[in-house]
Amino acid sequence: MPRQLSRYLVLVLSFATTLFGAEDSPSNHRVSNGLVALYDFSENGGNIVKDRSGVGKPLDLQIADIDAVQRAAASLVVKRETTIRSAEPAAKIIDAVRRSEAITIEAWIVPANSKQSGPARIVSLSASANGRNFTLGQDEDHFDVRFRTTKTNTNGIPSVASPKKSLKTSLTHVVYVRNRSGQAKLFIDGKQNGGQTVAGSLSNWQSNHPLSIANEVNKGRPWLGTLHLVAIYSRSLSPEEIKRNFVAGSQGNYDPKAYAAAQLAARNRTAFETRVAALISNHCLECHDSRNKKGGLDLSKKNSALAGGDTGKAIVPGKLSDSLLWESIVSGEMPKERTPLSDAEKKQLRDWIEGGATWSLNVIDPATYAHSGQANDVWVQRLTVTEYIETVRSAVGVDIAKEAREILPKDLRADGFSNTAYNLNIDLKHVEAYAQLAETTVARMDALKFAKRFSKSENLSTDATMRDFVAAMGKWLLRGPLDDREVTAYCGIPTTVASAGEDYETAVSYLIEAMLQSPKFIYRIETQRGDGSAWQVGNYELASRLSYIIWGGPPDKQLMRAADDGKLDRNGVQQQVTRMLNDPRAIERSKRFIFDWLDLGRLDNLQPNEEKFPNWTKPLATEMREETLAFFTEVAWTQKRPLAELLNAQVTIVSPRLARHYGLAAEGDGNQKYDLSATPGRGGVLTHGSVLTVGGDEASMVTRGLFVLHDLLRGVVKDPPPCVDTRPVPTKEGLTQRGIAEQRIANANCGGCHAKFEPLAFGLEKFDGIGAYRDLDHYGNQLRDDGEILFPGAAKSIPYKNSAELMTLLATSDRIAESLTWKVTQFALGRPLVAADASIVAKIHESAQADGGTYSSLITAIVTSDLVQTTRTENTQ
């Protein structure tokens, strides 16, 4: 680590590591991801040892007796006993490690001798000689680490020790890591040298301990020697990372110039990917993308953007005055007939060009920047109505679906899904409904039988077993351990019941009723306050994330046990996910995704014109929805095919009525599976009535095309330009919907955008407004299903001869597969994705595709990604 490493530098590098992955960091740099505290002893004098991690509020240490130490070159020699400790509790370390249940304690030291013992405290987070969260110490000729969990005593014993005679009195790199599964290891000079399991959770970590080095906090366990570096991470570094820190050396082994360059590069990449690309996307790509390329300029890709257009170089790195892009913007010439760039945007663009115009993306995808305004929000997720029903069912075994759907307000769709957290508001009706539903649920339960799962005692006394019972039942119902405050609060209920002379069963009933209305039941409460960076989520939080993403309900016993035992590391998660995906609840949850994504709830309200569609009946709409859900189940779960094949799978499952509507020979009663490989036009979700009806009675090319563009291809188009009549044009004899669309595309004012989406619907023209197949429209005009498709970002359209070819083009396109990754990820997270998520989503996509591109592989990739394993925190330090 370089001496005097600035806080800002670490932050930048930390962000860069998160953004680009640890593997992108130079191999001779120290690992910064997960760093919480860092001491490099580079002060020239004084009694303060500065925390140089740059993470949160600095946790500086005070040297009590300055004469007991001696400052040396980037090190501190402890000559005799003193205390070197933080004045305040080490809250940032305690909070971060308690959440992650993992830690790395690292030190570069030279012990003064091999006799000191106690163990002598090298680094300690403790309150006294007998109470600690952890201590890295020296016990004569070996290292000894005490680490407190629920399975150790309050002193962190049993401890983990290195072998006898493993300690030298020369410069030594010692590292202790403990992961979330409880595996603890000691490394000396980059090599493992001891280890064992330290089981249990960190829920009993004390929050008032200061950090001390070279002694116990209240003296009595001095360690003498030279300190070169002490670092604490809130995660367990891998052996490769430990090796890297060892190679970097006691003084970091850094080249300040290389660091400065890395800093600048990281800053430029961030600026480009989150701001400059966004403004190019929003202001320029409507005309200057690969397809339209007005003036010969394509600003969507690096090479074409730097090559420039017909009039010369648009961007000249480092030379603002030579960059025509800048000139056209400041002169007001561009964006043409659109909102000009704001002053802030102009400054971003100017800084970027002057700074060398770093271009770190393959292509600027406008869809990535559609939600750029919401990047910093972190919203608690209220359970949706469906999740609430499943949570009650899983938690207490009562089916409350009918009543809940009746009295809970509906969850409204926002950004394409009904589980978008920011829109899950609360109203008086919710409060009343939750109270009523809790009462109804309890009335249907055998409260005593339920209570026996948590306590054999039926004693109402809070001095006896009631507190334990409340804690145990609360942990199950509220999806994680209760703290003392919560247990005490809930114990007020049995106390009230007891004082009225009522019995244990009454108390249990009201307790359950209260817990079913708790914010920890109604919401998915997580720790969101931190230092502004991404933190590892806690075990119970992760368990809930997994279960709600995969099942739409709470963790089951096995998942809770895994959280209890700290077995939710990456391998543990993988095992749980495999198990959970084999549960029918996973299928139901995935159907909810399809329901929301394709807005299948819309079918309940269809009212096609009776004169135009005399054969339409209400049940047909229901059967259309059932078709799509059954089709999805068949493709994704029964046949386990890649999700993209939803677009062209030659199979469907329909009722006899819907089969007749589609022109199929109806077979048997109830829903039947049909092979569509010999049925022209029909095959794939786009040919379902549930989707085709999106175009309204007139089977609008615009609406259908925009649906394909937005919901399947994640494409973006802008408003119609000025002076264009946007009223729908009716068909007539000699003029089909396609003919009208072709006129629009040929129109210079409309074609730029309409060419991007209307041809996507050409292949659907033979389906009328309610999805029936025909060759002629009601004016007798011959219909066609050939056309061409322009994938977002592509320069040229690809022709197709008929609907079936269109479906195959879609099913085999990377864009569709990628869009499905984005949509499923958005649904899993319950929030729109933003530019900062893009690099992680790309990794999810890559991983899922490598694993077959199925729903299961995609869900697995999502829940093992940083989007689920970590949480964005709000800086409150």
Add this chain to the structure above:
Amino acid sequence: MTSPRINRRTMLRSVGAATIGLPLLEEMIGSTALGAAANEVPVRSFNVFFGLGIPAPLQTEGFDGVLEPLKPLSDKLLIMRNVDQVRCDESGINAHYDGASGAFTAEPPDGEARAGGPSIDQVVRKTHYPDGLPSGMVPTLMGGTFFRRSRVGRYVHSYNQNGTVAATIQERPRDLFERVFGMISGSDGTDAEKRQFKRSVLDSVVEQYQFFTGANSPLGSASKARVADHLERIREYEQRAYEMKASPKGAPGLPPRSKLAHGGPADPGGQGIDMPLDDLTAEWRLLADLYALAVQLDRVRFGSLTFLAAGERLRVKGDYKYDGRTIWQFDDAKQLNASGDQGCSHEWWHKFNEKKKNEQLRAHAHMKMREVAYFLHRLNGPDAMETNGRTILENSLITISTESGDGRHNDVKRELSGVFHAITGANGHFKTGQIMDVGAEGIDVYNTMLAGMGSKDRLGPKDREFKSIDGIRA
């Protein structure tokens, strides 16, 4: 009209079984203010939205044109022309939604279900009631009759500081009634012991919500605000369940069930629905009566009322009469010679042409002004007189606006310019009795209104220079 006017004392003696108890209505009527001192006029702010707008050229006709129904209230209103909301345009989304989301916020939307910032009523609320409204009041009441619901910005018109929806909109008269006057069912039982246990349950629930809104909450600010909102609703629930007395024998019943489509069936895939004029106006008036009564009884001081969503799609049919004369015979589908969405009144706005008569558009706009005026009159009658000698209408800040100044999507600058606005005097803070060409951005007009209401908060970007439109201030 099929629905007679309902006044504050008789309004609920209508049909419908008393399935839900009422708090002591007479008590509320006797005491017009739950929180205000008897001689104190409370600060109130409401947003009144109507769908589809009034094209700017028609606004120049003053009360001789579509604004005629507002004429009897002209001395209580400041009608503002030439208000520009172009900044509310968000590229890629049609201006129905942008304009509606910008009404009362002056900002483009932020996502599908969020405004770009708070609405006027909520800023005033925060200014004057930073610690919440007096116990028993509905903090924000949103009501409205609307059908098109593809995005909430089309019909929601009260937004929190962070742009999220400020309350659940009540679209059925019965829902709005229950929201304002309803008691929690079952809470008025006589089993004292059970009530005590329920009370204990509620105490524990409140304690949990308090923790997650307190200093030691693990939640971030947005989440905390959401849970705080939940806690506020619990407080309200608590008050209704345990503090209000049981309804007296013979208490009035609920309003009748709505005859109109609501929820999903109201918007069949954007295709529009058939709408008899009498059914529509009957429901509007019932909702207006209920809302006005809630204001008169001081149960509500902030919120919004929506008269049709932005870009509303209705095929209206029926004779429209005003002041004894027939204005127009609505039959949109037939007159447009189309079905589905293309047969809806919405199309008259897209067909607007300054050089033509625009008879259908005029009739629709005139009819909506009649209904807006109906609501305003409810706050201006003898029942609405306050201790300072002014009516609630005069004492409140009521902002009336819409989604666009022109119905043609093809030019955002034209569509979002000249957006109709009218405000009331807010107890002497703003001029009234005028039709004024303000020639300013909506954001400056709104911020001037906020300044006039004593608020230091401003809408829009922080670094934007505030241009006070002094001409509107009294």
